[in-house]
Amino acid sequence: MSQLVPKPSDTAASRVRTAVLISGTGSNMVALLEAAQAADYPADIQLVISNRPNAKGLAKAEALGVTAICVNHRSFETRAGFEDVLDATLREHDIDFVVCAGFMRVLTSEFVGKWSQKLINIHPSLLPKYKGLHTHQRALEAKDTEHGCTVHWVSEGVDEGEVIAQSSLHIHAEDTADSLAKRVQVLEHGLYPDALRIAVTGR
Numbered sequence: 001m002s003q004l005v006p007k008p009s010d011t012a013a014s015r016v017r018t019a020v021l022i023s024g025t026g027s028n029m030v031a032l033l034e035a036a037q038a039a040d041y042p043a044d045i046q047l048v049i050s051n052r053p054n055a056k057g058l059a060k061a062e063a064l065g066v067t068a069i070c071v072n073h074r075s076f077e078t079r080a081g082f083e084d085v086l087d088a089t090l091r092e093h094d095i096d097f098v099v100c101a102g103f104m105r106v107l108t109s110e111f112v113g114k115w116s117q118k119l120i121n122i123h124p125s126l127l128p129k130y131k132g133l134h135t136h137q138r139a140l141e142a143k144d145t146e147h148g149c150t151v152h153w154v155s156e157g158v159d160e161g162e163v164i165a166q167s168s169l170h171i172h173a174e175d176t177a178d179s180l181a182k183r184v185q186v187l188e189h190g191l192y193p194d195a196l197r198i199a200v201t202g203r
C-alpha cells in the first residue's frame with residue numbers, strides 16, 4: 001500500500017526558499033518570520049538582507065534564528081555592482097523567492113527580470129493611488145475617506161506591478177500622517193503573510 005502522508009522532511013523540502021530584503025525597522029519582516037514558523041506555511045524564510053548596516057531589522061532577524069546579511073549599497077560605485085552582489089548572495093543561499101519589506105532601493109529592470117514572478121513588495125497605499133513616497137500625507141491632502149496598503153509583484157515601473165492583495169481602513173477626521181502610518185502598518189502585518197502565501201502557491 002502506498003504511503004499518502006508526507007514525511008516531515010518532504011514537507012520542509014516543498015516549502016519555497018525565501019529571502020526578505022529590508023532597509024530599516026523590519027516590522028513586516030518580523031510578521032513574515034512569525035507566520036513562517038508554522039510548519040504548513042508555504043514559504044521558508046532562510047535569509048534576510050539589508051542594504052543598510054544599521055538597519056534594526058538585522059538584529060531582529062538574528063534573534064529569530066535567521067541568517068541576516070548586510071549588502072551595503074554604499075560600498076558599490078554603481079547600482080549594477082550592488083545588484084550583482086545582491087543577486088549572487090541570494091543564489092548562494094539557494095533562494096527561490098524574494099520579498100521586499102521596507103527595502104528602500106529602486107531595483108533595475110535587469111534585476112527585476114532575473115527575479116520575474118519571484119519578487120514582491122508591500123506599499124503603504126491603495127495602489128494605483130499614491131505610488132512613491134509620502135503616501136499618508138497625500139491621502140489626507142486629497143481628502144480621501146479610505147486608505148490602506150498593497151502587496152504587488154515587482155515590475156520595471158516603481159510600484160506598478162500587478163496587485164496581489166490589498167487591505168483598507170477608513171480615514172478618521174482626527175487622523176494625521178503619523179496616525180495613518182501606524183494604523184496602515186498594523187494592516188500590513190496582517191496582509192503580508194497572507195499575500196506571500198498567495199504569491200508562492202497561486203491561491
Ligand code: GRF
Pocket residue numbers: 022023024025026027028029057101102103122123124149185188
Ligand atoms: C512599510 O510601511 C512599507 O509599506 C514601506 O516601508 C515600511 C517598512 O516598515 N515600504 P518595516 O521596516 O517593515 O517596519
